[in-house]
Amino acid sequence: MDNRTAGRNTQPEQTEGTTMKIGIIGAGNIGGNLTRRLTALGHDVSVANSRGPETLTALAQETGATAVTAAEAARGAEIVVVTVPLKNVPDLPDGLLDGAAEGFTVIDTGNYYPRERDGRIDAIEDDGLTESRWTERRIGHPVIKAFNGTYAQDILDRPRPAGDPERLALPVAGDDAAAKEKVRLLIDELGFDTVDAGGIDDSWRQQPDTPVYGLREGVDAVTKALSEASPERPEGFRG
Ligand SMILES: NC(=O)c1ccc[n+]([C@@H]2O[C@H](COP(=O)([O-])OP(=O)(O)OC[C@H]3O[C@@H](n4cnc5c(N)ncnc54)[C@H](OP(=O)(O)O)[C@@H]3O)[C@@H](O)[C@H]2O)c1
Numbered sequence: 001m002d003n004r005t006a007g008r009n010t011q012p013e014q015t016e017g018t019t020m021k022i023g024i025i026g027a028g029n030i031g032g033n034l035t036r037r038l039t040a041l042g043h044d045v046s047v048a049n050s051r052g053p054e055t056l057t058a059l060a061q062e063t064g065a066t067a068v069t070a071a072e073a074a075r076g077a078e079i080v081v082v083t084v085p086l087k088n089v090p091d092l093p094d095g096l097l098d099g100a101a102e103g104f105t106v107i108d109t110g111n112y113y114p115r116e117r118d119g120r121i122d123a124i125e126d127d128g129l130t131e132s133r134w135t136e137r138r139i140g141h142p143v144i145k146a147f148n149g150t151y152a153q154d155i156l157d158r159p160r161p162a163g164d165p166e167r168l169a170l171p172v173a174g175d176d177a178a179a180k181e182k183v184r185l186l187i188d189e190l191g192f193d194t195v196d197a198g199g200i201d202d203s204w205r206q207q208p209d210t211p212v213y214g215l216r217e218g219v220d221a222v223t224k225a226l227s228e229a230s231p232e233r234p235e236g237f238r239g
Pocket of ligand 1 (some may be wrong): 025026027028029030031049050051052070076083084085086088091092093109110111112147148149150151152153
């Protein structure tokens, strides 16, 4: 799912929703493209990587986002997106979410790739934690799992207006109904339908190698794919 993208139209689009302050931690394939789209929609985006804001000047210039340190990214944010490789979640600074807006929501886009990238995480494999439950324990705040099975390039290339027969649907899991609704509205604004995939303990249904992972279909097919998932961790995703 690696599709880093070159520049694109950065003129603001018509925004129907309210402008929000959004912090994005991770500026790679997913974080970069969410920065591009969310700024284009008029949101006030701060974006961070591990190497520091001076390495993000090109993305900041392209999009109008503010490049910041990871420790600063959540400040004042109503939505914080954590989009770093799972192996790097423990490296995130203490106090990562300090100073976020009251009632803020965290989106987790992460996936566990033990063999290719992340190494073995015992709490996921031995204790049976879902990947997002593990992440929320590390960062100390509930998360909403979204975008984890979405090709990064699709965030730029496949938005469609509501009602378009080609509109893709993304599964969204989370325990807090209000936070999940906020994320579903944001994804709608980004040009995608959503399907409620249950709570974080159910989010194995959308982890790597499940039927819905990488599925480019609408609401009905995504709903069906979620129902066909197996809770057993696939062999290729064991460390
Ligand atoms: N690629 C896809 O299409 C895709 C799709 C869905 C979900 N995902 C999942 O989303 C997550 C991110 O994927 P990606 O492909 O966007 O990753 P990526 O392209 O490798 O980018 C990772 C980003 O995280 C940053 N980072 C790493 N450690 C950090 C730290 N301690 N503090 C702040 N930033 C840190 C990196 O900064 P530096 O470059 O400065 O180190 C980089 O900007 C992964 O869990 C992945 O499995 C990916």
